[in-house]
């Protein structure tokens with residue numbers, strides 16, 4: 001992939017080629033991706049973009065519907081997803097063209113079950129390639145949604161998900177190389193939850209008291225269209241919860257489990273819930289050993305946190321508001337008394353043992369101002385190159401360093417196939433909320449994070465990358481092969 005092509009692609013994307021009516025943004029010639037981050041804390045105000053977002057907390061938070069299996073065949077659940085152009089109301093009364101799984105801006109939630117395989121059949125109704133990656137999934141390479149393994153327009157594809165991993169909040173999204181940032185931005189994102197019978201006795205809040213909340217940012221033009229600008233000028237200041245700006249969720253006075261996902265390509269959320277207690281119970285890959293009270297939850301792109309909030313401690317009629325550094329994101333109105341037979345036990349689920357590691361690898365994340373590319377160990381992604389060969393069954397420590405102190409660029413680090421453990425950040429053990437199973441971890445400028453993973457079960461090629469998608473799509477991605 002030469003630089004000219006990268007720039008062309010960047011320019012195309014910036015021109016809003018995907019959707020008619022998308023405001024074309026003149027950018028710095030495809031110098032896409034580099035942004036003096038830190039601007040994620042820079043937007044003051046209550047989240048209005050170019051378009052007026054209306055009065056806050058008047059629109060109900062939608063909960064993405066759970067997808068029903070088309071069939072169950074020999075113990076395998078069959079799901080059908082079509083990828084298509086559609087419209088949604090991000091702002092009340094304004095129709096916004098977006099992309100959607102089954103025509104939904106936040107795709108339907110797939111609720112899988114531990115030990116019961118799922119076959120997800122995807123039909124591509126777009127005019128360009130797409131694919132589906134199960135983020136956080138422990139799946140065979142052929143079903144991983146590798147960036148080069150795409151479904152042609154009009155094509156179909158079946159992904160096989162064994163669901164042989166702990167209960168967890170996963171998500172699925174497009175991963176077609178060079179288009180992933182725009183595709184995900186335009187709506188190709190949805191939840192994939194694994195229910196685990198081994199966790200049933202914990203009696204955590206379940207059913208309608210278990211609510212997935214997809215948080216992301218957006219730039220809306222005056223006419224309500226979604227502006228995709230991958231350049232440093234991006235101005236995605238409208239924060240959406242399940243696709244709506246500043247919605248409200250009416251809750252009963254009892255415990256809820258909230259599954260928070262940062263599905264933004266390029267924003268770090270720093271969430272607080274003044275007036276109520278945010279208690280973290282899970283990380284990307286499943287439950288923590290014990291609940292962790294959090295004054296603030298920091299989520300970089302693709303990270304998840306499962307929390308329990310006990311609204312039963314608040315009087316009926318009260319309101320608490322989830323806040324980000326950008327302003328209010330989502331209100332919870334306590335509207336009714338309710339019985340509550342759920343629990344928040346002191347012990348949740350023990351983590352798997354950490355086998356001794358046999359290999360240590362170094363991964364340096366850096367922006368190259370000369371070629372305006374984002375690199376791993378100085379190289380841009382090359383699908384023909386295997387960057388790490390890993391013997392099946394082995395355990396490795398990866399030492400990830402963000403070298404972008406000069407530009408002060410945030411990165412994070414995501415590996416396909418595995419749930420890893422964070423060993424330390426700059427030599428200091430992780431905070432308890434980060435000490436569980438993780439597939440994505442923050443790597444702030446100048447820092448080094450050590451993670452440990454065990455590669456079992458499947459051989460083949462998988463990618464690892466920064467999940468700031470404007471970085472990975474122009475190079476900050478590499479490949480390991482389990483052999």
Ligand code: C2O
Pocket residue numbers: 133135173175302414416463465467
């Ligand atoms: Cu969210 Cu390569 O993945």
Ligand code: CU
Pocket residue numbers: 133134135136414415416
């Ligand atoms: Cu992934």
Ligand code: CU
Pocket residue numbers: 374410411412466467468471472476
């Ligand atoms: Cu990055």
